[in-house]
Amino acid sequence: MPQRLESLTLWLRQVMDSGDVTITPASTDASFRRYFRVFRPEGNAADSLIVMDAPPDKEDTGPFVRVSDMLIKAGLHVPEVIERNKEQGFLLLSDLGSQSYLEALNEQTVDKLYADAMAALLHMQRHTSYKGGVLPPYDEALLMQEMELFREWYLRGHRNLSLTTSQQEMLNTVFHLLAEAALSQPRVFVHRDYHSRNLMVTSENNPGILDFQDAVIGPVTYDLVSLLRDCYIQWPQERVEQWALNYLHQAAEAGVFQLTPDIDDELLLRWFDWMGVQRHLKAAGIFARLWLRDNKEGYLKDIPRTLGYVQDVAARYPELQGLHSLLEELL
Numbered sequence: 422m423p424q425r426l427e428s429l430t431l432w433l434r435q436v437m438d439s440g441d442v443t444i445t446p447a448s449t450d451a452s453f454r455r456y457f458r459v460f461r462p463e464g465n466a467a468d469s470l471i472v473m474d475a476p477p478d479k480e481d482t483g484p485f486v487r488v489s490d491m492l493i494k495a496g497l498h499v500p501e502v503i504e505r506n507k508e509q510g511f512l513l514l515s516d517l518g519s520q521s522y523l524e525a526l527n528e529q530t531v532d533k534l535y536a537d538a539m540a541a542l543l544h545m546q547r548h549t550s551y552k553g554g555v556l557p558p559y560d561e562a563l564l565m566q567e568m569e570l571f572r573e574w575y576l577r578g579h580r581n582l583s584l585t586t587s588q589q590e591m592l593n594t595v596f597h598l599l600a601e602a603a604l605s606q607p608r609v610f611v612h613r614d615y616h617s618r619n620l621m622v623t624s625e626n627n628p629g630i631l632d633f634q635d636a637v638i639g640p641v642t643y644d645l646v647s648l649l650r651d652c653y654i655q656w657p658q659e660r661v662e663q664w665a666l667n668y669l670h671q672a673a674e675a676g677v678f679q680l681t682p683d684i685d686d687e688l689l690l691r692w693f694d695w696m697g698v699q700r701h702l703k704a705a706g707i708f709a710r711l712w713l714r715d716n717k718e719g720y721l722k723d724i725p726r727t728l729g730y731v732q733d734v735a736a737r738y739p740e741l742q743g744l745h746s747l748l749e750e751l752l
Contacts, residue, residue, distance in 0.1 A: 429474055432511055433459060436504040437470075447471055447519070453479040458516065469516045471500060477510040485512065485634035487555060492633060495548040497541060498626040499633065517629030523617035523653050531656070535648070537627045538620055539668050542612075542644055546677045549610040559611060559639025564600040568699060570706025575724070579709035580751060591743035598740055599702075602695040606640035607678030613637060615644035616651045641678055642669070642689075646697040652704050652727045665693045694734045698741065701727045728752060 433442045437459070447456040455474040475482050482505065492499045500514035522534055557563075572592060576582045584592070612619075613635045621629035645668055649661045669689045673680040705727050708720035728748055735745035 425474060425476070428509060429457075429472065429511055432506055432509065433472060433513070436513060444472065458519075459513070470503065471514040471516045473512040473514060475510040475512070477508065480510060482507060482510055482512055484636075488633045488636045491549060491555065492545070492630065495545065495550070497545055497549075498623060498629045500629075500631065517621045517631065518623055520622045521618055522620040522622060522628060525622045526617060526654055534622070534628070535664065538615075538648055539645075539664070539671075541628060541630065542615065542648070543668070543672055543675060543677070545612065545644075546609040546641070546672060547675055556610070556636055556638050558608075559603070559613075559637040559643070561600050561604060563637070564603055564699060565596055567703035567706075568596045568599065570710065571702040572706070574706040574710040574713060575708075578713050582751070588743075588747060591747070595741060595744050599695055599699040602692065603640045603643075603699055606642060606692050606696070608638050609641050609677060611637050611639040611643045612647075613639075613643065615647045617648075617653055620648075640692070640696055641672065642693045642696045643700065645669070646693055646700060650697045650701070650730050652701070652708075652723050655726055655729075658733070662690060662693075665690065669693075691738075694738070698731050698734050698744075701731045705731075725752065 430442065430444065433439075433444070443460045444457040445460075447458040453476055457472045457474070459470045459472050460468065473482070473485070475485075486502050486505060489499055489502055493501060498517070500517060502512055502514060504513040505511070522538070526534060572584075576584065612630070612633050614632050615630075619630065619632040621631065623629045642665075645665060649656070649664055666686055666689060670680075672678060705724050708724050708727065711717040711720045729752070732745060732748045732752060735741035735748065
């Protein structure tokens with residue numbers, strides 16, 4: 422890592438045409454990427470930039486560059502790629518500031534901040550052009566692969582649980598049901614990590630949107646449930662459901678998808694609920710993997726909230742009772 426930091430500094434001096442630059446850590450990441458804030462000696466906070474360090478043997482900067490360009494063309498507020506070193510895995514980016522939604526959200530700010538976030542999401546779903554195979558599909562294989570992280574890394578790895586044959590079969594059934602429910606939804610651009618740590622509070626065109634490189638084409642409720650049933654902050658169920666229904670009706674009115682007589686509020690909430698279960702099972706597995714494989718302990722504290730969502734939703738649907746019972750034992 423010291424050698425990469427030295428290489429990064431040398432590259433920055435070259436592309437910024439400055440004999441000296443100051444870099445400070447900007448944020449941590451759940452991947453192998455690192456982010457630094459960069460200053461010229463004569464600069465100030467307003468002149469800062471962000472540099473991404475993405476080791477090319479572990480990360481590909483290509484998707485970030487492509488999706489950034491796509492979102493900028495759609496009018497979203499995302500980091501602009503200023504310079505790129507593909508071989509070394511360095512990107513120099515515009516700086517969207519240092520205050521995340523997670524730091525700013527409270528009872529006084531939530532309605533305004535979420536209104537901005539949902540307006541940006543609606544704009545993203547309406548105006549992002551993804552024709553020509555630019556983005557991969559959120560297909561059954563990917564949905565199932567993500568849910569297997571829960572079985573492999575959380576149940577077996579973190580909890581050291583040996584599942585019975587009936588529990589294995591129950592999980593297989595639930596995973597397939599959740600994948601089918603996701604695939605039955607209208608398809609849109611999906612950011613895939615649209616939550617309070619990846620949204621920045623900005624004075625203009627709020628919010629600034631980060632961490633979009635894993636974007637796919639998939640279910641209309643995925644980003645919505647990522648935002649409203651956030652793994653890092655929680656709001657009352659009734660409030661969340663009202664936000665969700667209001668958004669989905671707005672999206673239908675805006676032409677994102679078509680409301681038909683068989684798509685009522687009950688089905689919209691079912692889409693939202695079941696999509697959240699799929700996402701939160703994946704997230705719990707990722708949090709466990711970050712600890713077991715990458716020695717990143719900080720995400721363990723978010724697992725109870727994340728699986729609490731799953732437990733609450735599963736209790737309301739007969740098809741998910743087996744999953745609810747399993748979590749009752751574990752939690």
